[in-house]
Amino acid sequence: MQPDNQIPPHPSPDGQDLTLPPGSPQQQEAARRTRRSFIVGGLAALGGVLGWRYLLQRPYADGTPQPFRRVLDANGRLSSAYFRETRLAREFPKSQAVKQVRTNGSAGLESEIDLAAWRMVVQPYRGGKAQEFTLADIKALPRVEMTTELKCIEGWSIVVNWAGARFADFLAKYPLASRSGQPVKDIANPPSDLAPYVSVVTPDEEYYVGLDMHSVIHPQTLLCYEINNQPLSIAHGAPLRLVTPLKYGIKHLKRIGTISFADERPADYWAEQGYDWDSGH
Numbered sequence: 001m002q003p004d005n006q007i008p009p010h011p012s013p014d015g016q017d018l019t020l021p022p023g024s025p026q027q028q029e030a031a032r033r034t035r036r037s038f039i040v041g042g043l044a045a046l047g048g049v050l051g052w053r054y055l056l057q058r059p060y061a062d063g064t065p066q067p068f069r070r071v072l073d074a075n076g077r078l079s080s081a082y083f084r085e086t087r088l089a090r091e092f093p094k095s096q097a098v099k100q101v102r103t104n105g106s107a108g109l110e111s112e113i114d115l116a117a118w119r120m121v122v123q124p125y126r127g128g129k130a131q132e133f134t135l136a137d138i139k140a141l142p143r144v145e146m147t148t149e150l151k152c153i154e155g156w157s158i159v160v161n162w163a164g165a166r167f168a169d170f171l172a173k174y175p176l177a178s179r180s181g182q183p184v185k186d187i188a189n190p191p192s193d194l195a196p197y198v199s200v201v202t203p204d205e206e207y208y209v210g211l212d213m214h215s216v217i218h219p220q221t222l223l224c225y226e227i228n229n230q231p232l233s234i235a236h237g238a239p240l241r242l243v244t245p246l247k248y249g250i251k252h253l254k255r256i257g258t259i260s261f262a263d264e265r266p267a268d269y270w271a272e273q274g275y276d277w278d279s280g281h
Contacts, residue, residue: 089220089245092147097161101227103235104152107269108207109255115239118203124176125195125261131176135239138223141165141173146220148245150252151281153270162243164224168217177213177261187217195261200242203257210266210277211244211251220245223256248279 119132145163168187175183177198182191190213198216201208215221224243225232232238237254244251250270260266271277 087246089148092149092159094147094161096159097147097228098158099228101150101160101236102156102158104154104249106235108202108204108253109234109237110206111204113203113234113238113255118239120240120256121258122174122176123258123260126179126181130258131174133174135225138165138170138225138240141169141223144169144222145226146222146245148220148243150245151248153248153250153275153279161228162222162224163226163229164222164240164243166219167221167223167242168219170223171217184217187219190217195263197262197264197266199258199260199262199266200253200256201258201260202253202255205257207253207269208267209242209251209253210262210268210271211247212278215244215247215280218244218246246280248281250275251279 119134120138121130121132123130142165143163144166145161147159147161149157150160151157168184171177171184173183175181177184177195178191179193180191182193184190184194194213196213198211198213199208200211220243222243224237224241225239227233227236232241237256240256242251242253242256265277268277270279
């Protein structure tokens with residue numbers, strides 16, 4: 001027995017198409033259902049358009065409508081909550097590193113630079129006069145080499161061989177990130193008065209990234225001066241760049257100019273364009 005609300009088929013004269021008897025209760029019910037579907041679909045589409053317009057008309061925060069920015073910030077908080085110094089990006093055999101490393105983006109690299117005169121300027125968290133460091137100062141720190149995956153937020157990735165000094169080792173030798181002047185001797189137990197955030201900016205101030213301190217002192221975050229055992233090229237950020245493989249490439253600032261420490265999230269180039277400030281993966 002068929003349910004009462006089921007519409008039985010009515011064959012057409014050619015026996016191929018299915019039709020309903022004109023004016024029959026079944027045909028009237030089908031028409032009502034069709035009208036109802038159009039009305040519901042139209043209201044849903046209208047609601048979607050109005051909702052999208054509402055979102056786009058909200059006040060902007062860092063280049064993004066506030067509702068979207070809140071979602072991005074929530075993702076960042078979740079990423080930070082699960083971040084651990086013991087979580088490492090996968091490392092690959094050096095033989096798997098690409099020979100020609102792709103470049104992507106030139107913001108912060110378009111001004112002329114005298115590599116011999118270059119200095120990395122660091123503003124101490126506790127205040128006072130900024131300190132300058134040469135590439136030789138960075139190379140005097142323990143050299144670390146690793147082969148990790150560079151992931152672009154656009155969706156592509158490559159395996160790259162990097163070499164440089166751990167940012168944490170720099171802060172261990174030069175205690176500039178704490179109020180008390182204590183060095184970072186143990187990344188698992190850093191000084192209690194360590195700055196929560198770090199700003200890294202190119203010499204021309206055209207490109208800048210903000211990072212949380214836990215990411216900065218992660219053992220795979222490097223002040224990098226070599227790719228494939230060769231000094232960085234201008235296109236790759238010579239003489240010194242940032243490498244932090246648990247972040248997307250937009251955080252790997254090329255050509256470090258100044259470093260400073262902050263109590264609040266510092267400005268970030270791509271976060272201001274609507275991307276996630278944390279940019280972890």
